[in-house]
Amino acid sequence: MSKKEKLSTEAYKGVRDFYPEDQAFFNYLVATCRDAVQRFGYVEYHASVLEPAELYKAKGAENEEMVNEQTYTFIDRGGREVTLRPEMTPTVARMVSGRRRELGFPLRLFSIPNVFRYERPQRGRLREHWQLNVDLFGSKSLASDAELMMVAHDLMFAFGAKSSDFVIKIGSRAFLDELALRHGLSPESSRALVALLDRRGKMPAEEFEVKLEVLGVPLSSISGNEEPEEVTQVLQLLEDVGVGNAHFDPSIVRGFNYYTGLVFEVYDTHPENNRALFGGGRYDNLTALFDDESISGVGFGMGDVTIRDFLAVRDLLPPYIPPTKVYLVVTDAELVPFALGIAHELRTGRVNTAVDFADRKLGDQIKAATKHKIPFVIVVGEDEQRSGEFKVRSLDTGKEVSLRRDELVGYFTTR
Amino acid sequence: MSKKEKLSTEAYKGVRDFYPEDQAFFNYLVATCRDAVQRFGYVEYHASVLEPAELYKAKGAENEEMVNEQTYTFIDRGGREVTLRPEMTPTVARMVSGRRRELGFPLRLFSIPNVFRYERPQRGRLREHWQLNVDLFGSKSLASDAELMMVAHDLMFAFGAKSSDFVIKIGSRAFLDELALRHGLSPESSRALVALLDRRGKMPAEEFEVKLEVLGVPLSSISGNEEPEEVTQVLQLLEDVGVGNAHFDPSIVRGFNYYTGLVFEVYDTHPENNRALFGGGRYDNLTALFDDESISGVGFGMGDVTIRDFLAVRDLLPPYIPPTKVYLVVTDAELVPFALGIAHELRTGRVNTAVDFADRKLGDQIKAATKHKIPFVIVVGEDEQRSGEFKVRSLDTGKEVSLRRDELVGYFTTR
Incomplete structure (x- = not known):
């Protein structure tokens, strides 16, 4: 085969190799x-990436654009229309409805699925990402809204973030509905208001004010001074458990049109990355x-790419810890059976051990261990086989220790 | 909406909800x-379910049927032909080729991806399953063939299987090539021989013998008496590390046509389930x-459904351990903030705790805990709030203990 006929080793456009x-x-x-x-008592579930396309079509007119232009939808060999899920919420709603009699409420569920969006490649956006989904079903108590924010808060701490690294902004769809009613907005203007608020951060303050005025809503009414009672209650519950970095922000509306009550966003406070994380x-x-x-x-979703970027900027990415502890380099192919015996003893002692099969020179074998970041x-x-004494070298420090065969397992289990 | 207009809660045909x-x-x-x-030193990787369709087409004529009739292949909005991966081996080969300079060899990789096959629904077969893939790249040593069998063996033990529960049957493509050459078989007859051996267990012994004779191959030449030297060597390496349940079986050929050397299958020895597990x-x-x-x-793949069936038959399925330890049932909605404080203390002490928001009666709250199999x-x-004493009830035994608030964390961390 000529070079030209070779296949590309690139992944499909917009997806990642791990x-x-x-x-x-x-x-x-x-x-x-x-x-x-x-x-917090959440329990894991999962589902296939394949869903009947109707699951996304049913959500109403506003989603049609998303379904038609932004999803992977195709017809299977049996004539069924199938979609690669663009988000997990419809799936979990389907699963909960399917077993509503067996499942106990309140029901706390989470999953970490991959979701797909058809993004134009030139934008450089990913077509597949992974997303933590956390949902609580069967309670209208404001305490459940507060709980989801507590989970989001503790999640950020679990990743090593501090209180000052992020802020939880709480908005209210109910508050906006009331506002629209008070100012006599038509359903159409009401939707336009939500859309305008959603894009507030993406336009100059003057432009926002002008557009708001056109809708007939004074800026003062969304200034945040008029905190709705339910937000006050949630903020109190949060404060009780030490969550102090939350506040009311009427411009938080979230994109999806299925939200009906409180909504919230976890915002990065970094001056160069001041945006919603999830x-x-x-x-x-x-x-x-x-x-x-x-x-x-009530629930939230957090994407893997966004949180990785956050951790990178804050220098919170964990160091790589290789799963393999020991690499056996073997001077001669005839000694491989002997090496396999040593490896077997180490493995029986729960020490993760890889063996080189002496297909190449000793220096190249050590290079392979270095490439794999194996520490020892x-x-x-032959000398080692004769004497029963082994030199253990740390590739980090270069130091060597000499150990008897029966000392090896003990040495590595404490390291 | 009438009942008729409601969406089904069923998953897409042939896939599972978890x-x-x-x-x-x-x-x-x-x-x-x-x-x-x-x-054994294997390191995890992963990739998207989406692959360029050409990755599967390139493997040669025999795979065309598989690509055309058994895969999910569709055209994306940019005109690219995309396939939901039917197996992981082409993906890992692509990834290894793509970074051959950076990766060190021998290279040990594993992944647990989902793979898709378009199976006709009436057969009741699944269209998506998960599959452990273990591969070793860059060594032609027979020790690497032996290592993969050791991994398969130890994997079975890790699931609780005993030596007598399974057997490792080793075949050899090289041996078959030699046999074909010795009996003057055409390439076509040679492929027919492999196909016949692959289906040996699915036909009566007489039919197999007749078909073998038609190909011009005497039964004695595939009886297993003529053990190839490389199989003998591998069996010795296995025995050295205590793997005694392996033997040569010339009828083991494996379906995929990309195998070139030794092949092996882990067989269930159960009289009612005497079949290849992986x-x-x-x-x-x-x-x-x-x-x-x-x-x-050199590598192997193990499916999640097959191994689950094996474990079920052998009574080796692990019991369900709920992630949540404690459920707080709350007598009155006004006490929810107080309950959240208790929950916060338990969580800070690393005790997984769920709270009921007092939306329903106490009995129903306890029923929910039972449905979730939460143990405590x-x-x-109000009494508890006043006294600071709490009754902890085990839902398994029905026993109750009375504890002060500051004793709760300690009680659960030892249970």
Whole structure:
């Protein structure tokens, strides 16, 4: 085959390959999220990336653009229309409705699924990312809204963030509805108001004011001075458990049109990265798609790329810890069976051990260990076989210690 | 909306929803696989389910049927042909080729991806399953073939299987090539021989013998008496580390046509379930799709459904352990802020705690805890608030203990 006929080693456009160090970070992300949300009693679920397309079409006219232009939707060989899920909330609503009799309420669920969006490649946006989803079903208590914010807060702390690194901004869809009613806004103007608030940060203050005036809403009414009673209550609950970095911000509305109550966003306070990291809110009508009896829900979603960027800027990314502790380099292929015996003893002692098969020179074998960032190397040669003494070299410090075969497991289990 | 207009809560045909107990088993599976393979120095990677369709088309004529009829392949909005990966090996070959300069060899990799096959629904087969993939790149040593079998063996033990529960059958593609050459088989007859051996267990012994004779191969030549030298060597290496349940079986050929050397299958020895659980082998030419310099590989894949069935039959499925330790039931909504304070203390002490928001009666709150299989319940009422004494009830035994607020964390951390 000529070079020209060779396949590309690139991943499909807009998706990522996770090489070992990327995957190690991903596993850290999953473990940290799990630990933080399970502390509040959330339980993990999962589902396939494939969903019937109708699940996203049903949500109403405003979502049609999303379904038609931003999802991966195709017809399967049986004529069914299938979508690669663009978000997890409709899936969890479907699952909860499906077993509403068996599941106990309030029901706390979380998942860390991959979700897909068809983004134009030139924008450099990803088409697939992973997203922690945390949802609480079956309670209309404001305490459940507050709980989700507590979870978000503790999650940030679990990643090593401090109170001053972020702020929780709370908005209210109910407050906006009331505002619209008070100013006599049509449903259309009301939606325009939500859209305008959603884009507030993306335009000059003057432009925002002018557009607000056109809608017939005075700036003062969304200044934040008029804090709704439910926000005050939530802020009190948060303060009681030491969450002090939250406040009311009427311009927080969130993009999805299924939110019906309080909404919130966790904002990065970094001067160069002053943006929403993630957020969520209350949705009351999603399970009504499946059943006449609706279940109230409150939840949030946090993307893996956004949080990774945050951690990178704050120097909070964890160091890579290789899973392998020891590498056996072998001076001669004939000694491989002997080396496998040593490796077997180490593994039986729960020491993660890789063996080189002496396909190449000793120096190249050590280079391989270095590339894999394995911390310790043991040379296995004829001398070692004869004497039963092994030199253990730390690749970090270059230091060597000499140990008897029966001392090896003990040495590594304390390191 | 009338009942008729409601959406179905069913998952897409042929895929599974993972409710909490299913997900708990899945997490056990992942943790067990990780631990077992990392012991041998394997490192985790991952990739998107989306791959360019050409990755599967390139493998040659025999795969065309698979690509055309058994994969999910569609055209994206940019006109690219995309496939939901039907297996992981082409992906890992792509990734290894893409960074061959940076990665050190021998390179040990594993992943637990979901893979998709378009199966006709009436057969009741799944269209998506998860599959542990373990691969070693860059060594032609027979010790690397042996290592993969050791990993498979230890993996079975990690799940609680005994030596007598399974057997490792080793076949050899090289042996078959030699056999074909010796009997003067055409390339076509040679492929027919592999296909026949692959289906040996699915036909009566007489039919198999007749078909073998038609190909011009005497039964005696595949009886297993003629053990190839390389199999003998591998069996010796296995025995050295205590793996005694392996043997040569010339009828083991594996379905995929990319295998070039030894192949193996882990067989269930259960009389009612005497079938292959999983397997793998050596492939020498896969990375040649991407690069002139080919890298030898050896690996295996194990599916989540097959192993689950095995564990169920052997009564080896782990019990469900709920992540939540304590449920606070609250007698009155006004006491919720007080309950949140107790919960906060427990959580700070690393005790996973869920709170009921007193939306329903006490009995219903306890029922919810029972449905979630949460082991302990604490009643939070006015008496408790006044006295600072709390009754902790075990839902397993029904026993109650009375504890002061400052004793709670200590009580649960030892349980």
